[in-house]
Amino acid sequence: MAEGGYGALTIGAVAARAGVGKDTIYRRWSGKPELVYEAVFTTADTAVLPDTGTLEGDLTAVVGSLVEEFSAPAAAAALPGLLADFAAVPELRATIRTRFLSPAKERLTAVFDRAVQRGESAQDVPVDLVLDTLAGAVFFHLGIVGEEPDADLARRIAAMIVKGIEVR
């Protein structure tokens, strides 16, 4: 992944470098997308997000973890091609949210629960849409356009969006 990117990675080369037959790869993964996904995005991020006390602070932390996830070298190289391959197959497409966003969704839900209790947020926040927006922003900015992972990025994106959620 790091050497040539998603497109240049071939099952045959992976097998050869692993000292393994191609069959052994195909026995465990159905193809390149599954293999790369598992290799790159399975380091379960179990760190508990801090309770910063404000919606904006919490949201910045969530976006920060997305930035971290999407800007890791292997991930950045893999993401566009990987998502394209998933999106090309209806069955795989349906799993994208779960695969890439389920930890973020849990965190986001917790963040909103706290915000509701503090009275900062309404109860009917459309979590999936917010998540798509956050992830889309990070993915497009880093993965597609290829901007460097600005240290301040998470804060700026979070700030932009938090206002639309807060109860004024």
Added chain:
Amino acid sequence: MAEGGYGALTIGAVAARAGVGKDTIYRRWSGKPELVYEAVFTTADTAVLPDTGTLEGDLTAVVGSLVEEFSAPAAAAALPGLLADFAAVPELRATIRTRFLSPAKERLTAVFDRAVQRGESAQDVPVDLVLDTLAGAVFFHLGIVGEEPDADLARRIAAMIVKGIEVR
């Protein structure tokens, strides 16, 4: 594009269906990405955006045009693979903003100019980041996750983001 998606479209098939030699294709386009880009995203959207009088209204209109652009059948089928191919080559990657977002950027700039004059918005709005966020949200929601193009989507995304820009 519409029949099999970006992955299933081959230069050979395009040439054959066009009753043309492959060379004739390569004489005009450097490869599949350029060909598909020009075929799908070149219907210059020249419609002038209405001046709705409010930042939120104007922004909704901009996001609406993005939704329209990204959810056209051929575009939705092409986008993920197309962006992945562009993103895989540094030279092409640098052109993504221009290619896909330049009309939207013009509009967005105009919208912000008006908002500044109305006192709704500060002068230093980071247009590119806002644009990445809007485009990312729309692309991820429609192109990747594959949600149907909700009629209300543009308004909801715009509403979410406009608050972060408005001067309170």
Added chain:
Amino acid sequence: MAEGGYGALTIGAVAARAGVGKDTIYRRWSGKPELVYEAVFTTADTAVLPDTGTLEGDLTAVVGSLVEEFSAPAAAAALPGLLADFAAVPELRATIRTRFLSPAKERLTAVFDRAVQRGESAQDVPVDLVLDTLAGAVFFHLGIVGEEPDADLARRIAAMIVKGIEVR
């Protein structure tokens, strides 16, 4: 063998159908050629050839037994590929005469002994060459060209050759 021929027969399929592990096959036979040979050509033909009283009659009986051996369904399906595999390995090639022709050779030797005693044949008949010719004729006619096993075939081949051996 009967279902798909020698080429379509795989050790794995044999093992599976036998409800046996592949190792169990390899523990008993060194590979496909040995396995098929033993399965198809080991039904020891112990029938004693009749003493017809003439060289031609005896020879017809010998050729007849060759025809019978080579035209059994499994044998006809196996022979070309089997012989090719044997012929490809020098050590196995050396065993072909013994494996496939030793019963016929015994009979042929006996037939010639009787013919010499009757004065029908010289003493220095080149048994191996005659045998190669008889076997080659039968194998080529049935196994390769694939002619149906004509009931009269043995007599016609024997008649053709007996004249060259008889003392005139």
Added chain:
Amino acid sequence: MAEGGYGALTIGAVAARAGVGKDTIYRRWSGKPELVYEAVFTTADTAVLPDTGTLEGDLTAVVGSLVEEFSAPAAAAALPGLLADFAAVPELRATIRTRFLSPAKERLTAVFDRAVQRGESAQDVPVDLVLDTLAGAVFFHLGIVGEEPDADLARRIAAMIVKGIEVR
């Protein structure tokens, strides 16, 4: 062919050594059997057989040309596997006589015509059966059993068979 035999010859290796893509091979030949056949057995043997004046002499010449054809290094290495592959496919099997024996058949027919005119042979000689016998003898002796091509072989086989054809 000469280096590893029919079994060790692969389309990929042929293509590589020829500096050619595999597709180019498959575009011209349907597979290994056709490729090897054309490479090894297409050097049309156009030499006119001499009219020796006797059936035995003529027949020796015909068998001699078969011996020559089947004992050329590439041919000897190819024949068993090649015939096995042809014999395994009904459509190809039907072509074996034509492919390998048609020049010999022409010669044999001419030889018999002359023999009939000289009164040495009956008119109803079963040419195909004689040819199968001659070819089978040569093939089995050289190709399968692997005997060295004895200089005298053609004469001995011809002598054995001519008697069965001659009118006595």
Added chain:
DNA sequence: AAATAATCGAGACGGTACGTCAGGTCTTAAA
């Protein structure tokens, strides 16, 4: 009767070849 050894089925494994496909370049003959 318990401990040990041998044998087995299942099938994973590293290899190698298969035949197909698309990419992008090239050659040819006709327009």
Added chain:
DNA sequence: TTTAAGACCTGACGTACCGTCTCGATTATTT
């Protein structure tokens, strides 16, 4: 000069079998 047609080299694909190997489970043998 440009074109349609398609051959060409390259390299990856996903599949099939090879013969070896490692597993447990099941028998047999020994203690």
